[in-house]
Amino acid sequence: MPVVKMTLIKGYSADVRRRMSQNITDLIVQMIGAVPEGTTVMIDEVDQASYMRGRENKNPIPPAPAASEIVKSYLDAMEARDLTKAASFLSDGFWMEFPGPVRMRTLQELIDWSKPRYQKIAKTYFDFSEAYREQNTLVTCHGVLHGIWPDGAPFQDIRFIDQFTVAAGKITSQMVWNDLAATKNR
DSSP: OOOOEEETTTTTTTHHHOOOOOHHHHHHHHOOOGGGGGGGEEEEOGGGGEEETTEEEEOOOOOOHHHHHHHHHHHHHHHTOOOOHHHTTTEEEEEETTTTTTSSHHHHHHHHTTTTOOOOEEEEEEEEEEEEOOSSSEEEEEEEEEEETTSSOEEEEEEEEEEEETTTTTTEEEEEOOOOOOOOTO
16 A cells, blocks of 8 residues: 655646646556555645745746647647647657658648548547656557548548657657558458
8 A cells, every 4th residue: 555745836736736646646556566546645735935945945837738638639630630730739850650651740741641542531539548758758549540532432440549759748759550551452
């Protein structure tokens, strides 16, 4: 029955503290095999005036948005074909890799590459998960694709997995795996 206790400067929202506690619980469960129901996370808060480092009082830094929320917003913008908004979620060195392997660096490259493959495409998501690393977060989502082939015929229920790397609030890479080509060739 592990107990984790941490101290934060007052000012973080209840949602941030809840997400932090859930993620710490998940880590403890994975690392030592504890059960979630037996894992306790407690957060103490101190006033800014009661917290000093380097002879200066400190304020809480703004928390980063959840990496999966950044990815969801990007994917929503892509589905709406709002390339300007979608690009706002990408880092300067962004790259994406699609089955083939085909590597691209701009959203316009993706649009041009996709034109002969389908008229329209959308995703139904089954799950999003996050894996935390020192400098970035891996976000994986999976589900099924549906849309319209170039000849106007509809398609649906084509499996996909996307893996994103998010660092400093921006998407740095996207890797895509799907059965689109295998389904089309049937």
